[in-house]
Amino acid sequence: xxxxxxxxxxxxxxxxxxxTAQLLxxxxxxxxxxxxxxxxxxxxxxxxxxNFRHAAGVICH
Amino acid sequence: MLxxxxxxxxxxGAIAGIAYGAYVALVANxxxxxxxxxxxxxxxxxxxxxxxxxxxxxxxxxxxxxxVxxxxxxxxxxxxxxxxxxxxxxxxxxxxxxxEPALPGRGRVKADxxxxxxxxxxxxxxxxxxxxxxxxxELAFDPTLRSAIYAGMMAVGAVVAAASIxxxxxxxxxxxxxxxxxxxxxxxxxxxxxxxAAPTIVEAGTLSAELVTAFRGLTVLSQAALWALVAACFxxxxxxxxxxxxxxxxxxLLTSP
Numbered sequence: 001x002x003x004x005x006x007x008x009x010x011x012x013x014x015x016x017x018x019x020t021a022q023l024l025x026x027x028x029x030x031x032x033x034x035x036x037x038x039x040x041x042x043x044x045x046x047x048x049x050x051n052f053r054h055a056a057g058v059i060c061h
Numbered sequence: 062m063l064x065x066x067x068x069x070x071x072x073x074g075a076i077a078g079i080a081y082g083a084y085v086a087l088v089a090n091x092x093x094x095x096x097x098x099x100x101x102x103x104x105x106x107x108x109x110x111x112x113x114x115x116x117x118x119x120x121x122x123x124x125x126x127x128x129v130x131x132x133x134x135x136x137x138x139x140x141x142x143x144x145x146x147x148x149x150x151x152x153x154x155x156x157x158x159x160x161e162p163a164l165p166g167r168g169r170v171k172a173d174x175x176x177x178x179x180x181x182x183x184x185x186x187x188x189x190x191x192x193x194x195x196x197x198x199e200l201a202f203d204p205t206l207r208s209a210i211y212a213g214m215m216a217v218g219a220v221v222a223a224a225s226i227x228x229x230x231x232x233x234x235x236x237x238x239x240x241x242x243x244x245x246x247x248x249x250x251x252x253x254x255x256x257x258a259a260p261t262i263v264e265a266g267t268l269s270a271e272l273v274t275a276f277r278g279l280t281v282l283s284q285a286a287l288w289a290l291v292a293a294c295f296x297x298x299x300x301x302x303x304x305x306x307x308x309x310x311x312x313x314l315l316t317s318p
Contacts, residue, residue: 006162006163007159007160007163009162010158010159010161010162013062013063014062014063014158014159017062017063017064018063043128044128044129045137047128047129047134048129048133048134048137049134049137049138049141050093050134050138051085051089051090051093051094051134051135051138052085052089052137052138052139052141052142052145053141054089054093054193054194054195054196054280055084055085055088055089055093055138055142055280055283056142056145056280056284057188057192057193057194057277057280057281057284059193059194
């Protein structure tokens with residue numbers, strides 16, 4: 001196993017280890033997750049999280 | 062390797078998330094419900110028909126504020142707590158994979174440093190401008206602007222955390238105390254500037270100041286505990302999987318014959 005020392009090396013390792021398809025899948029998934037988070041602003045789901053949003057200190061009334 | 066980190070991060074996040082979900086179920090749900098009733102009660106001041114009216118009152122308040130039943134809110138809030146842990150754990154692991162070489166300390170200390178930086182970025186920095194909101198609070202500006210302020214303060218928090226870690230890294234090899242001082246400067250500056258310059262956006266409303274302080278303290282501590290738990294579980298899983306940072310592997314090679 002190669003020893004990775006810098007942040008630059010880590011990015012290089014990730015680039016070597018992951019195929020373009022995997023990276024695309026990850027980016028698509030992250031985009032979908034972000035979409036889901038925005039989608040949850042939809043009132044019904046948003047309101048159902050009400051207590052949690054108070055507890056986590058992230059609120060919008 | 063990246064996938065291994067992510068796997069451990071999501072698992073660590075799930076463990077921390079279950080603990081946080083339990084906190085939401087046992088503490089936050091009843092507390093927010095109580096405070097909601099109190100905040101509404103303060104507005105109308107009908108103490109008389111208490112036992113019977115409280116239920117209807119809360120329900121009326123609930124209908125006023127939410128589109129869903131209290132049971133649904135309670136259940137979804139618990140689930141959200143678990144998912145919140147998983148989200149933080151996954152994001153933590155991805156950040157840790159790339160930033161591990163740049164973080165100060167060794168082994169598990171690195172995970173703790175990143176968790177502290179994450180807590181500062183995601184929660185503390187935004188809270189300096191938008192403190193945790195109690196039920197019945199009055200908020201200035203519209204939600205879109207507040208969301209933008211929250212996101213902006215997260216970016217500021219990330220820069221402050223990075224500056225803090227960079228300062229420590231630069232000065233601690235010569236003098237550890239000086240390094241700690243350099244790490245503290247950006248954080249103190251952030252707190253000072255927001256205390257002086259930030260507008261008051263959240264007005265606590267009719268609830269007693271002690272209750273608001275207790276709620277905010279509980280919010281801060283529970284989020285800090287969530288981050289600490291993510292870091293601890295992640296560190297434990299890393300050790301269990303035998304993943305060692307490069308520096309320690311190098312030491313092992315030197316010491317072993």
